[in-house]
Amino acid sequence: MPVRVETYDRIEDAARALSASRSARFLGGGTLVMRAVNEADQSFDTIIRVRDASLRDIRAEGDRVTIGAGATMSDVIANRELAFLAPVARAVGGPAVRNMATVGGNLFAASPYGDFTAALLALGATVNLAGAVSRGVAIEDFLRDRDRGANALVQSVTVQRPHDASAFRFLKVSRVKPKGVSVMSIAAYLPLSGGRVSGARVAYGAMGPTPVHAVAVERALDGQPLDAAAIERAAAVATEGLDPPTDALASSWYRRQVAGVHLKRLLTAERR
Amino acid sequence: MAKKPLHFRLNGAEKAVFVDEGQNLLDVLRRGVGDLTPKYGCGQGACGTCTVLVDGEPHLSCLTLAEAVEGRRITTTGGLAQGNQLHPLQTAFMENFAAQCGYCTPGMLMAAKALLDRNPSPTRQEVVEAISGNICRCTGYEPIINAILEAAKSRGARQYG
Ligand SMILES: Cc1cc2nc3c(=O)[nH]c(=O)nc-3n(C[C@H](O)[C@H](O)[C@H](O)COP(=O)(O)OP(=O)(O)OC[C@H]3O[C@@H](n4cnc5c(N)ncnc54)[C@H](O)[C@@H]3O)c2cc1C
Ligand code: FES
Ligand code: FES
Numbered sequence: 001m002p003v004r005v006e007t008y009d010r011i012e013d014a015a016r017a018l019s020a021s022r023s024a025r026f027l028g029g030g031t032l033v034m035r036a037v038n039e040a041d042q043s044f045d046t047i048i049r050v051r052d053a054s055l056r057d058i059r060a061e062g063d064r065v066t067i068g069a070g071a072t073m074s075d076v077i078a079n080r081e082l083a084f085l086a087p088v089a090r091a092v093g094g095p096a097v098r099n100m101a102t103v104g105g106n107l108f109a110a111s112p113y114g115d116f117t118a119a120l121l122a123l124g125a126t127v128n129l130a131g132a133v134s135r136g137v138a139i140e141d142f143l144r145d146r147d148r149g150a151n152a153l154v155q156s157v158t159v160q161r162p163h164d165a166s167a168f169r170f171l172k173v174s175r176v177k178p179k180g181v182s183v184m185s186i187a188a189y190l191p192l193s194g195g196r197v198s199g200a201r202v203a204y205g206a207m208g209p210t211p212v213h214a215v216a217v218e219r220a221l222d223g224q225p226l227d228a229a230a231i232e233r234a235a236a237v238a239t240e241g242l243d244p245p246t247d248a249l250a251s252s253w254y255r256r257q258v259a260g261v262h263l264k265r266l267l268t269a270e271r272r
Numbered sequence: 273m274a275k276k277p278l279h280f281r282l283n284g285a286e287k288a289v290f291v292d293e294g295q296n297l298l299d300v301l302r303r304g305v306g307d308l309t310p311k312y313g314c315g316q317g318a319c320g321t322c323t324v325l326v327d328g329e330p331h332l333s334c335l336t337l338a339e340a341v342e343g344r345r346i347t348t349t350g351g352l353a354q355g356n357q358l359h360p361l362q363t364a365f366m367e368n369f370a371a372q373c374g375y376c377t378p379g380m381l382m383a384a385k386a387l388l389d390r391n392p393s394p395t396r397q398e399v400v401e402a403i404s405g406n407i408c409r410c411t412g413y414e415p416i417i418n419a420i421l422e423a424a425k426s427r428g429a430r431q432y433g
Contacts, residue, residue, distance in 0.1 A: 003294035005276075005339060027337060031317055034335040037294050038315040047294065049340065074329070094405020095383065096323050096330040179404035 003037055005047045014050040015130040015153040024048050026153055028105030029072060031097055032113075055104075055155065058082065063161045066128070069104025069154040073116070076103065084161065084168050088119040088187070091172040094179045104154045108146065111206050111245055115185040117143075118205030119170055121213065122187035123159045130155035143210040167191045171266040172205075173258070175249065182206040183250045184259060186214075186266050190226060197221045197230075202263075207244045207255060216240035217263065231267045235260035280341050282307060283351025291338045298322045298333035301348065309349035309378050313407075320406030323379040324348050330386045332405075349378040352385070361385060364423035365416070372410035379406045384420045393424055 006024075008014040018026055024046040027033050033047065055070035060081040067076065073089040076082050077098070082089075092101055092115055106116040107127065120139055127142040129135055130153040139157070162168045170187045174180030185205035190197050200221040202214040216237035224230035244255035275290035282305060289304045296315075301307045301324070313319035315334045322334040325347035352359035361384055364370070371377045380403055387394055387402035394402070399420045400413075408416060 002292070005293045005337070007339075027340075029335075030337055030340075031332070031335050034296055034337060035316050038296065038334065047337070049337070093317075094320065095386070095402060096320065096332045096405050097317060099326075099329045099331055100335065178401055 003045055003047055005049065008048070008050045009052060011050055011052050011055060011130050011153065011155060014048050015155075018048050018151050018153050019131070021046060021048075021151065024151065026104075028070065028102035029100035031093075031101050032105060032109060057156075060161075063163070064158055065161055066156050066158045067103050068156045069102060069107075071103050073098035073101050073103075076116075081161070084165055085116075085119060085159075088116055088170050091115050091170070091185070103157060107142070107154060107157070111209055112182045112247060112249060114205045114211050115172055115182055118185050118203045118211040119187040120157055120159060121203035121211045122170075122189045122201045123162070123168065124189070124201055126158045127154055128156045128158060129153065140213070146210060162189065162191070164191065169266050169269065171262060173262050181249060184244075184255060184262065186259075186263055188266060190221060190267075192226070195225050196223055197226055198223070204242070204259070206249075207239070207242055207259070209245070212242060214238065214242070214263075226267065228268075231264055234267065235264040238263045276339055278339055278342055280343065281345045283347055293339075295338045296334050297324070297331075297336040297338045297341055297346075300338040301333060301346070304338075307348050307350045310382075311375055311378055313375065313379075318407070319376070319379070320383065320403075321376050321379040323382045323406065325382055325386055328386065328389060330383050330405075347382070347385070349381050352381060359385075360427045361388070361420070361423045364419040364426065368415045368419035368422060370411060370415040370419035376406055376408040376410075380408065380416055384423070387420070388424055388427065392427065394421070396421065 023044050025033050025044045027047050027049040055068045057068045058071055058079050059066045065081050073092045076089040077086045125139045126136040127139055168189050172185040173183045182205055184207050187203050189201040200218040202217045203211050205211045217234045220234040220237055238260035239256045244252045246252045278291045279288050287305050291300050301310055310324050310333055311321040313321040317332050317335050323330050324333045327345050361381055383403050383406050399417050
């Protein structure tokens with residue numbers, strides 16, 4: 001059955017239409033939605049889109065930045081307020097994909113996609129849902145409920161800008177350079193206080209159905225100086241509690257084998 | 273199924289067509305307005321041969337909802353030559369044997385044009401990055417990279433394009 005396209009001028013109206021239908025998909029940049037249309041995916045019959053350009057706005061208030069769900073990876077790269085996220089956005093696809101792929105769409109992209117979302121998870125972002133009463137949810141809660149079919153429109157995400165830019169690190173591991181899909185991506189936010197890590201947040205992309213926290217790694221690093229011994233202990237528990245997927249790029253076994261190595265490279269900032 | 277009216281500029285000319293719901297831009301360019309220069313390779317975003325410029329920036333036309341380009345400026349390989357005068361990129365592709373089967377060429381040309389329009393004298397690394405979303409199964413890429421670098425040089429010298 002061919003797909004129907006509904007276009008709205010106001011975000012609220014699009015949000016209402018989306019939540020009222022189980023067989024509708026919102027159109028971000030379309031890199032995944034249009035692929036599904038081209039393949040005659042039968043799991044949806046309606047595309048909902050919105051003309052409101054404000055969905056693409058990026059606003060900084062103090063040390064918080066709110067990124068509209070419609071902002072593309074190229075918009076992120078071009079925005080000075082988001083310099084800390086530019087290396088992450090640059091790791092998504094090639095130039096044409098980056099001109100299309102939105103921050104909102106990345107939140108829903110199934111593994112092995114979701115590199116940008118892994119970074120948002122490490123940064124403790126808030127996902128702001130549109131609707132009659134707009135509300136913010138922690139990205140962990142958003143990702144937990146994501147695939148349960150509640151059709152909510154994401155309006156924006158809010159992130160805290162790291163006080164110390166070097167506290168945030170990101171690494172994407174892919175086999176094809178410079179543009180390949182992730183074997184895994186690793187994002188780490190490791191603020192130091194008195195020379196010790198305080199409040200470690202480490203997240204992986206492509207190591208679960210959604211981006212996930214590396215809880216054991218966070219525990220191993222918290223309260224420690226970021227020295228060789230602590231990094232060694234963190235690498236040893238790199239995949240503890242995780243169930244990495246097997247896909248066309250890598251097996252679960254392979255992902256387990258190499259995660260510690262890549263984590264160590266990221267933490268010692270030894271980049272290839 | 274309802275048809276929807278769509279207006280856009282294609283290589284400088286106004287176009288008005290009716291499109292199907294859910295129809296992608298590549299299909300509208302090829303079947304709707306008869307511009308056969310952008311190619312269909314995969315329909316998945318993976319190959320890049322359908323790359324066109326939307327308001328000057330490269331987009332994958334197979335993944336672009338046609339009705340979303342209302343009022344926008346589309347540039348395809350069909351718009352590169354000026355009459356009989358080839359674009360410096362086209363000349364450089366010929367002179368460097370950058371096309372074998374030629375299937376990737378229109379996408380490569382558009383990715384390269386977007387790069388040179390923004391950055392007239394790119395480094396080799398910047399060229400590699402610019403065509404990183406475009407697959408070529410014939411040339412091994414080196415001739416394409418060389419062609420783009422040479423076009424950048426000749427364009428600088430001739431102030432043309
Ligand atoms: C060739 C290629 C390479 C790629 N490389 C990468 C990569 O390296 N890393 C990576 O992470 N991804 C990659 N992707 C996947 C994808 O392009 C990105 O994840 C992108 O960010 C998805 O965004 P989109 O706007 O295109 O999503 P769309 O296709 O528009 O939407 C994707 C899903 O999200 C939903 N959605 C979108 N916006 C909203 C919203 N505001 N509210 C509610 N639901 C919404 C849609 O309904 C749909 O289910 C690649 C894709 C292709 C085709
Ligand atoms: S046909 Fe569009 S990317 Fe292959
Ligand atoms: S020349 Fe054949 S695919 Fe590039």
